Every structure is written in C-alpha cells, then in structure tokens.
Amino acid sequence: MQMKAALFRDPSQPLTIEDVDIAAPGEQEVRVKISAAGVCHSDFRVLAGEWSATPPVVLGHEGAGVIESIGSGVTNLAPGDHVALSWTPSCGTCRYCVSGRPQLCQVAVSTAYRNVLPDGGTRIRSAAGEDVYSYLSVGSFAEYAVVPAYGAIKITGDVDPGIAALVGCAVTTxxxxxxxxxxxxxxxxxxxxxxxxxxxxxxxxxxxxxxxxxxxxxxxxxxxxxxxxxxxxxxxxxxxxxxxxxxxxxxxxxxxxxxxxxxxxxxxxxxxxxxxxxxxxxxxxxxxxxxxxxxxxxxxxxxxxxxxxxxNYGSARPSIDFQRILDMYARQLLPLDRLIGDRVALTDVNEAFARMGAGTTSGRIVVDIP
Ligand SMILES: NC(=O)c1ccc[n+]([C@@H]2O[C@H](COP(=O)([O-])OP(=O)(O)OC[C@H]3O[C@@H](n4cnc5c(N)ncnc54)[C@H](O)[C@@H]3O)[C@@H](O)[C@H]2O)c1
Ligand SMILES: [Zn+2]
Ligand SMILES: [Zn+2]
Structure with a gap:
C-alpha cells in the first residue's frame, strides 16, 4: 500500500515527506491508520544528530489511530479498534516483563530501540527500494504504521486522537x-x-x-x-x-x-x-x-x-496504564487536553521541530493525520 511518511535521512536536515510502500502486517503484527502524532523531544534528539539512528527512518513515536488490518495470530485486536501506540512493545515473556516491569523489556531493547520489528525486519520501502525503519517500532509521522500487536494498546471511550497520542509517550512518561x-x-x-x-x-x-x-x-x-x-x-x-x-x-x-x-x-x-x-x-x-x-x-x-x-516510560505497564490514565482524564483528575498546543498537518512537521529547537513551543504540538 502506498502512503505518505516523514523520513529522517540526515542529521540536521529537515524530514522529507515521501511516498513510500507499507506492507501488510505479518504474524503478530497489526497495521494502524494513524490519526494523530505528538512531537516529542526524543524525536528531536535523532533529528539533531544527538542520538544515532540508521536512516532512513519514519520518525514519531507518540501516536494513536485505528486498526486497519491484522496479521496472523492476532487475537486481541480487530479492524476498527482504537489504539494508542507503545514505544516499548513488551514481549510478555522476558524476565523483566514477567517480573512486572515491561518498560524494561529485553526484546523491545534489542528490536524497537533499534527501530526494527521483533523479527529484525522493516515493513516500509522507499520509492528507491530502500528499507525504511520505524522509530521505536512506531513511526507515527506517517499515514499508516505496521507495529507489533503487543505495541498497539486498545483504548475505549470517545477520546480525541491527539490526547490518545500523547498518552503514548509524554503523558505516560x-x-x-x-x-x-x-x-x-x-x-x-x-x-x-x-x-x-x-x-x-x-x-x-x-x-x-x-x-x-x-x-x-x-x-x-x-x-x-x-x-x-x-x-x-x-x-x-x-x-x-x-x-x-x-x-x-x-x-x-x-x-x-x-x-x-x-x-x-x-x-x-x-x-x-x-x-x-x-x-x-x-x-x-x-x-x-x-x-x-x-x-x-x-x-x-x-x-x-x-x-x-x-x-523509563513512567515505569508504566502500557497495556494497563494507557486506559487507566485515560480514565483519570475522563474523571477530570488529569486535564490532559491542557497539554496540547498547536495542531499541524504532516507537511508542517519540520516547522514543529524548528519551534521545539528554538524553545518557542507552547504546549505539545500534535500532528493531525486525517
Ligand atoms: N524517560 C523516558 O521514558 C522519556 C520519554 C519521553 C521523553 N523523555 C525525555 O524527556 C525530556 C523532555 O521531553 P519533552 O518532550 O517534554 O521536551 P520539551 O522540549 O517539550 O520540553 C523540555 C522543557 O525543558 C525546558 N528546559 C530546557 N533546558 C532547561 C533548563 N536548563 N532548566 C529548566 N528548564 C529547561 C524547556 O524550556 C522545555 O520547556 C527529553 O529529554 C526527552 O528525551 C524521556
Ligand atoms: Zn517521547
Ligand atoms: Zn519482555
């Protein structure tokens, strides 16, 4: 499937908005139609060359959207489900996951933190045929993302996708x-x-x-x-x-x-x-x-x-804590909507980073991806 995505290619160069191909989800993966993505300082670190990442990478790790399709073996999610994305898609079986600290998952550290899926591969190709990585196994500055099923956390209730996206990083952290x-x-x-x-x-x-x-x-x-x-x-x-x-x-x-x-x-x-x-x-x-x-x-x-x-990640268990935080928002214990500053289009994502670099953002900038 063709889609538009914002790619990091060179430190200190603006992201390039490119037409790329995204594959169908594989085993234990889902494809998500991204609705909104937040601009986090951790993306900025990559863009500024302060953290290394093998290019090209679809940046963005704060995202929310709707399941478009599911791969084989996925039983807990279905097309149409609303999800917020986790940048530590925890395996559930390593010693850290089993001991209740999925934010330290060993599998996520060796895969998501290297911007690949659990099988070590990528699901996006550039027009020139390059493998394109997805930042922290999310890559939310794009119209779609293929993510591990356990990185797509189902959320319920009528939530602004911008708020759900922020729950995916800043808020939970x-x-x-x-x-x-x-x-x-x-x-x-x-x-x-x-x-x-x-x-x-x-x-x-x-x-x-x-x-x-x-x-x-x-x-x-x-x-x-x-x-x-x-x-x-x-x-x-x-x-x-x-x-x-x-x-x-x-x-x-x-x-x-x-x-x-x-x-x-x-x-x-x-x-x-x-x-x-x-x-x-x-x-x-x-x-x-x-x-x-x-x-x-x-x-x-x-x-x-x-x-x-x-x-790390607010010592959270995203599969429980995303919804718990959204419930606290619904009960007016956490005024999450106050965090959101400007809302911009994907084509304006470089402007958002320029403002973050200059320290002139007021509130979190949310990229809306209709
Ligand atoms: N631990 C985690 O799991 C985790 C997750 C997400 C982000 N982060 C990190 O959290 C940090 C903040 O991220 P963010 O997205 O909120 O960034 P941000 O750019 O939105 O906010 C940083 C704030 O710090 C202020 N600031 C900068 N230097 C300062 C100083 N010397 N004294 C006082 N204030 C200063 C800035 O004015 C700005 O308001 C980043 O380092 C990011 O990488 C950590
Ligand atoms: Zn972040
Ligand atoms: Zn694990």
Whole structure:
C-alpha cells in the first residue's frame, strides 16, 4: 500500500515527506491508520544528530489511530479498534516483563530501540527500494504504521486522537514517573525541572499525590504559567534565578523531598539532585544527548541518604496504564487536553521541530493525520 511518511535521512536536515510502500502486517503484527502524532523531544534528539539512528527512518513515536488490518495470530485486536501506540512493545515473556516491569523489556531493547520489528525486519520501502525503519517500532509521522500487536494498546471511550497520542509517550512518561516510579508522599515538597510535554505531565501526576510545595522550573514564562494553571504552587525561571537558591528559599532552607528532572540536560539532573533534602530522591526522566555525563558528590549521597534513580516510560505497564490514565482524564483528575498546543498537518512537521529547537513551543504540538 502506498502512503505518505516523514523520513529522517540526515542529521540536521529537515524530514522529507515521501511516498513510500507499507506492507501488510505479518504474524503478530497489526497495521494502524494513524490519526494523530505528538512531537516529542526524543524525536528531536535523532533529528539533531544527538542520538544515532540508521536512516532512513519514519520518525514519531507518540501516536494513536485505528486498526486497519491484522496479521496472523492476532487475537486481541480487530479492524476498527482504537489504539494508542507503545514505544516499548513488551514481549510478555522476558524476565523483566514477567517480573512486572515491561518498560524494561529485553526484546523491545534489542528490536524497537533499534527501530526494527521483533523479527529484525522493516515493513516500509522507499520509492528507491530502500528499507525504511520505524522509530521505536512506531513511526507515527506517517499515514499508516505496521507495529507489533503487543505495541498497539486498545483504548475505549470517545477520546480525541491527539490526547490518545500523547498518552503514548509524554503523558505516560511524566504521570507515570510521579505515580509509579517514585510517588511523593502527601505534603512532601516536590520539584519538577522542565515544563515541556513530559514535565507538565509530571506536574499533573505529582498533584495527585497532594504535595505541600510543587515547584516548577523552566526557561520560558508561558510554560511556567501553564504549570501554575496545572497545580504548581511556585515557579522559577532558571534564566533569571539560581535554582538551588530559589528552592531553598521556598522550602525554608530544607530542599525538596522529591525532584523530577524532565529537560534531558545533564546540568538539570545535577540541579535536581542538589535541591534534595536529606533522605530525598531525584528521579531522572529526561534523556540526555549521547555521551553526556553528570557529576555528583558521593559523600553527600551517603551522608544525607540521597537517592538518584531513573524512570523509563513512567515505569508504566502500557497495556494497563494507557486506559487507566485515560480514565483519570475522563474523571477530570488529569486535564490532559491542557497539554496540547498547536495542531499541524504532516507537511508542517519540520516547522514543529524548528519551534521545539528554538524553545518557542507552547504546549505539545500534535500532528493531525486525517
Ligand atoms: N524517560 C523516558 O521514558 C522519556 C520519554 C519521553 C521523553 N523523555 C525525555 O524527556 C525530556 C523532555 O521531553 P519533552 O518532550 O517534554 O521536551 P520539551 O522540549 O517539550 O520540553 C523540555 C522543557 O525543558 C525546558 N528546559 C530546557 N533546558 C532547561 C533548563 N536548563 N532548566 C529548566 N528548564 C529547561 C524547556 O524550556 C522545555 O520547556 C527529553 O529529554 C526527552 O528525551 C524521556
Ligand atoms: Zn517521547
Ligand atoms: Zn519482555
């Protein structure tokens, strides 16, 4: 079948919108008509050459749509089902899946994280006959995607596909970090550094834990305003203030019990850690450019019993948590619609990345694919 897709070919070059061929789904695969895709900083990392990926790749890993056809052996999905896509299509049988941590699935790491399907192959060919990879086994900047059946998570209810797409990455990553990986205790002081799609989702998740202070740091005033509307008790513009000083000022010199880093910058990880009160935990949610390292004081770590931990995909179990999060949205516990900024066409995806690079996005940009 022919379709249009946005292909990454060269770092720092715009994506090219090309006519490509997408195969029918194979065994344990489904073909999804994509309805909406979100623009995540992780796609930007590839585009900027900060993470490597063998080209050509259909970028986009935040997506939702409708099952168009199913391959052999698929029993839990049918054409017409609405789905949100998981970028960690967990196998269900490796030691991590079996122990309840599908976000660490060994099979996904060796296949989806290399942009291939579980059999090691691709299902898309360019007009010139090249194999085209699908970013994180999703490739949502396209009209269709062939994905592993266990990466297409059925969702119910009348949900805006833009919101369902965001549940596929930013929302589950951020909310999950705050309610699964390391939830704050009621009246804890909480810090969130970075108020993009992921960071604002952390804010929404953290708010459910009834924190005392919920401090949000960013570089952009409009993002801090949105953070306040979503429940931040204090905001700090890191362009104008020293973050540690500001956090100590707000917390009577104590520091915070839990700090979430959601910018993907090494310096912000160090800041999150430095802002901890004794016994506190810093959760690294952002993902840095390849090769970046942090520096922390191990003496303070032991003497003050600090914890530094990581969170992949919000420590979520997408097959349960996508719907759970959407149910919380329906019950008005998570105002997910507030995350969405502009909605653009597939042909405008480069403009969306340019704005992300310049830091001028306001809310998550959603690509609508009619
Ligand atoms: N752990 C995971 O599973 C996972 C999943 C998805 C995304 N991510 C990562 O999360 C990070 C955030 O993604 P996003 O899509 O929300 O990005 P985004 O670009 O939408 O938002 C990043 C925000 O950080 C702010 N920022 C940048 N530098 C800052 C600084 N020094 N201090 C304070 N704020 C700063 C920006 O102004 C922006 O608002 C990225 O690193 C991304 O790769 C991680
Ligand atoms: Zn993402
Ligand atoms: Zn597994």
């Amino acid at each position: 951020g909310v999950g970090a705050a309610i699964n990986t390391h939830p704050a205790k009621p009246s804890d002081s909480v810090l969130v550094i970075g108020a993009g799609g992921v960071g604002l989702s952390v804010v929404m998740g953290a708010r459910l834990q009834s924190p005392g202070n919920l401090i949000v740091v960013d570089l952009a005033e409009d993002k801090l305003t949105l953070a306040e509307e979503l429940g931040a008790t204090h905001t700090v513009n890191a362009r104008e203030h020293d973050v540690l000083e500001a956090v100590l000022g707000i917390t009577n010199g104590r520091g915070v019990d839990v700090a979430y880093e959601a910018t993907g910058r090494a310096q912000a990880v160090e800041q999150a850690y430095e802002c901890l009160t004794p016994g506190g935990t810093a959760v690294v949610v952002g993902q840095v450019a390849s090769g970046e390292r942090i520096s922390i004081d191990p003496m303070r770590m032991s003497g003050r019993e600090l914890t530094l931990t990581g969170s």
